[in-house]
Amino acid sequence: MLKLGLIGGMSWVSTRTYYEHINRLVQAKTSKLASAPLLIESLDFTDLVRLSTPEQWNHAADVLTASAQRLEQAGATAILIGANSMHKVYDKVAGAVQVPVIHIADVVGRKMQANGVKTAALIGSRNVMIESFYRKRLIEHGVTLLPPVMDSVEEVDRIIYEELMQGRATRSAERTFKTMITNMERDGAQAIVLGCTELDMVIDVDANVLPIYDGTAIHAEAAVDWILGG
Structure with a gap:
């Protein structure tokens, strides 16, 4: 199985849901004892909540881009952004890594x-x-x-x-x-x-x-x- 990177923590509830969905699907398609090979970076959501100004969104883009790069360096072959709203900075994140970032x-x-x-x-x-x-x-x-x-x-x-x-x-x-x-x-x-x-x-x-x-x-x-x- 290929290793996947997940940018999480936005919120922790969301990350839990992704983890459960992915592992249940992997088990359903392989074996009942299988676990998905995942790299998860759980960001602190405190400074990423209800962003409104261009400066705040630029900061979010920098935070998620750095996270994606760390996941790629750690061996992720593709990356998910585990939050719908943060796909606003998708283009910058996807452009900063060599592996695919799967758009929700x-x-x-x-x-x-x-x-x-x-x-x-x-x-x-x-x-x-x-x-x-x-x-x-x-x-x-x-x-x-x-x-x-x-x-x-x-x-x-x-x-x-x-x-x-x-x-x-x-x-x-x-x-x-x-x-x-x-x-x-x-x-x-x-x-x-x-x-x-x-x-x-x-x-x-x-x-x-x-x-x-x-x-x-x-x-x-x-x-x-x-x-x-x-």
Whole structure:
């Protein structure tokens, strides 16, 4: 198996989810005692939360680039950024290493395209929902995205940062997302993209009114394909 590098810690809950997804998939495809060969660098999320200014994003790009370079030097043959929002600095990170950096929105977009999904709604942190760096990758795969509803954007962002990233899943959040997804179906969405790694804590990906494309799970599948040489 090929060794994979994961830039984690954004949040620790997300890193745990990636680790579990990847190892369960490796076991399912190889043997029940197998473990994925992983290099994980868990960053301190304190200085990477809710970035807004160009200076803050430049700092984040430097931090993630240095992390990717350390993982490459340690033997990683491909790298994942374990956070949707941090794909805003993907180009700088990917350009600083010689190994592939697997983009989460690309693998989600390819899967949706293969399934014939034409119109979808995106749920994630504020910058994922309203900025172009994530949305344009999905659109490049033929997926039309519903425009974000700003009231929903602010509430989703609050739940992500004040609850989910701290490991708390509440019934209130579950109800909020059920209502939101129902409204998105009414507005014409054929599917929902989870553009935040912690959202599976409060959104049942297998029991909803619309198909749910969990970006973390799909990213992990792509990682395992790489690990197994697929």
